[in-house]
Amino acid sequence: xxxxxxxxxxxxxxxxxxxxxxxxxxxxxxxxxxxxxxxxxxxxxxxxxxxxxxxxxxxxxxxxxxxxxxxxxxxxxxxxxxxxxxxxxxxxxxxxxxxxxxxxxxxxxxxxxxxxxxxxxxxxxxxxxxxxxxxxxxxxxxxxxxxxxxxxxxxxxxxxxxxxxxxxxxxxxxxxxxxxxxxxxxxxxxxxxxxxxxxxxxxxxxxxxxxxxxxxxxxxxxxxxxxxxxxxxxxxxxxxxxxxxxxxxxxxxxxxxxxxxxxxxxxxxxxxxxxxxxxxxxxxxxxxxxxxxxxxxxxxxxxxxxxxxxxxxxxxxxxxxxxxxxxxxxxxxxxxxxxxxxxxxxxxx
Amino acid sequence: xxxxxxxxxxxxxxxxxxxxxxxxxxxxxxxxxxxxxxxxxxxxxxxxxxxxxxxxxxxxxxxxxxxxxxxxxxxxxxxxxxxxxxxxxxxxxxxxxxxxxxxxxxxxxxxxxxxxxxxxxxxxxxxxxxxxxxxxxxxxxxxxxxxxxxxxxxxxxxxxxxxxxxxxx
Ligand SMILES: [Zn+2]
Ligand SMILES: [Zn+2]
Numbered sequence: 001x002x003x004x005x006x007x008x009x010x011x012x013x014x015x016x017x018x019x020x021x022x023x024x025x026x027x028x029x030x031x032x033x034x035x036x037x038x039x040x041x042x043x044x045x046x047x048x049x050x051x052x053x054x055x056x057x058x059x060x061x062x063x064x065x066x067x068x069x070x071x072x073x074x075x076x077x078x079x080x081x082x083x084x085x086x087x088x089x090x091x092x093x094x095x096x097x098x099x100x101x102x103x104x105x106x107x108x109x110x111x112x113x114x115x116x117x118x119x120x121x122x123x124x125x126x127x128x129x130x131x132x133x134x135x136x137x138x139x140x141x142x143x144x145x146x147x148x149x150x151x152x153x154x155x156x157x158x159x160x161x162x163x164x165x166x167x168x169x170x171x172x173x174x175x176x177x178x179x180x181x182x183x184x185x186x187x188x189x190x191x192x193x194x195x196x197x198x199x200x201x202x203x204x205x206x207x208x209x210x211x212x213x214x215x216x217x218x219x220x221x222x223x224x225x226x227x228x229x230x231x232x233x234x235x236x237x238x239x240x241x242x243x244x245x246x247x248x249x250x251x252x253x254x255x256x257x258x259x260x261x262x263x264x265x266x267x268x269x270x271x272x273x274x275x276x277x278x279x280x281x282x283x284x285x286x287x288x289x290x291x292x293x294x295x296x297x298x299x300x301x302x303x304x305x306x307x308x309x310x311x312x313x314x315x316x317x318x319x320x321x322x323x324x325x326x327x328x329x330x331x332x333x334x335x336x337x338x339x340x341x342x343x344x345x346x347x348x349x
Numbered sequence: 350x351x352x353x354x355x356x357x358x359x360x361x362x363x364x365x366x367x368x369x370x371x372x373x374x375x376x377x378x379x380x381x382x383x384x385x386x387x388x389x390x391x392x393x394x395x396x397x398x399x400x401x402x403x404x405x406x407x408x409x410x411x412x413x414x415x416x417x418x419x420x421x422x423x424x425x426x427x428x429x430x431x432x433x434x435x436x437x438x439x440x441x442x443x444x445x446x447x448x449x450x451x452x453x454x455x456x457x458x459x460x461x462x463x464x465x466x467x468x469x470x471x472x473x474x475x476x477x478x479x480x481x482x483x484x485x486x487x488x489x490x491x492x493x494x495x496x497x498x499x500x501x502x503x504x505x506x507x508x509x510x511x512x513x514x515x516x517x518x
Contacts, residue, residue, distance in 0.1 A: 037441050041425075041437065041439060044425050141467075148470065148471060148472065152472060153469060155472045156441075156444060157479075158464065159451075159463075160464025162444055165436060165437055166436075166451075166454060167458055169444075171464070171466035171467060173466070191350040191353070191356075191360070195353040196356065199354075225461075227458075227459035227463075228461025228463060228464070230465050230467075
């Protein structure tokens with residue numbers, strides 16, 4: 001099997017597909033928390049009660065033909081396969097840990113996932129490439145309606161959709177975007193921008209790594225507040241902030257070319273060189289260099305690699321994917337070598 | 350990196366909050382950390398949501414009377430004290446059980462205590478009708494201002510019908 005085949009087989013739509021502003025906005029996500037009225041939440045339910053939740057959700061899905069989803073019982077999956085789902089952002093890390101009666105419903109291109117018996121009975125998620133929050137909401141809302149017609153969701157006139165954690169009550173909506181902001185970082189503007197964002201009741205976190213730097217300059221921005229606003233207010237707020245960040249990142253890229261052209265080109269080409277010739281590489285270093293290469297592609301400095309390389313490789317170079325592609329368990333040291341190999345093959349494609 | 354709260358001073362305090370298994374990180378300066386009462390302690394993650402919640406509810410915890418500490422959801426058995434320790438409700442009925450304690454908590458988290466979003470078709474109860482009446486009232490006012498009295502009369506009838514429907518339930 002060629003690497004292209006392997007990539008196509010393993011990659012999920014938000015990684016392999018395209019969307020508006022995809023050069024900077026890698027993906028848009030909508031997540032809805034829903035619970036059944038008469039069953040204790042997963043933190044307090046018995047195994048039998050949780051099994052009954054799974055059963056009734058699967059049944060509700062099978063009673064409609066509009067959206068096709070297949071069910072995976074996470075207990076049936078080996079650990080590496082569960083981790084693959086985490087690396088694709090289809091389930092949460094907590095959901096992948098061993099536990100009773102946890103499952104996930106997925107559609108064929110993996111744009112929809114419904115976690116069952118995570119912190120809430122249901123977590124409906126739609127994840128698509130580019131800045132497409134409205135489209136993601138439309139899909140999630142439609143699925144929510146189909147389920148609501150068949151399941152008794154816990155809903156209160158005062159507090160809206162009732163969730164296990166008080167931070168999700170009301171709309172149960174968490175909207176988020178994943179953005180790549182290398183130029184804002186290189187021009188030392190990232191702190192200012194993210195600081196402003198967090199005052200708009202949005203939460204920002206670096207996707208990978210600890211400390212003030214996010215390896216790969218990838219950030220996730222999401223709404224903090226779920227109660228008191230309408231879904232469209234929450235989504236519009238995130239959308240307009242994201243649009244502003246996108247335009248600031250584009251400005252910063254122009255500025256970089258004007259004021260530090262030589263330094264930037266050198267940094268990008270050196271990163272490309274290391275990725276092309278390294279014998280082994282850690283995921284942190286790889287992400288850092290891939291971010292530079294992606295910036296080079298977006299700015300027209302690197303022309304022989306396509307735009308999707310960052311999204312694809314940021315998922316493929318993670319431990320579970322490397323082990324799945326290789327078909328066996330790998331030590332950290334072995335993974336570093338496999339990672340370098342995989343990156344080279346992909347860059348030469 | 351600059352403080353994410355004031356945007357002025359260098360961020361020296363790193364806050365990690367874990368909500369729903371998702372880590373949220375915040376970098377703020379020492380002054381802002383002091384001001385918001387988020388000064389790091391030794392030991393394990395003091396900024397987990399659960400601890401934050403316990404902090405929010407701390408005055409309540411201190412003023413526990415015997416009756417309050419026995420407040421318990423009769424559906425799932427979750428006590429109010431357990432709720433403040435875990436930061437999670439045990440079931441949908443916990444909300445009603447802890448009703449009069451929730452407003453200050455929700456206000457702190459969301460800045461609001463009332464849902465304004467989607468209302469489910471089947472389970473929305475009377476809320477759908479109430480929202481519709483509210484919208485019709487606003488429309489009515491606009492029509493009256495435009496001296497469009499014929500349309501206003503129609504709307505008034507519609508509102509009365511809906512109010513009857515509410516009263517009948
Ligand atoms: Zn500050
Ligand atoms: Zn309860």
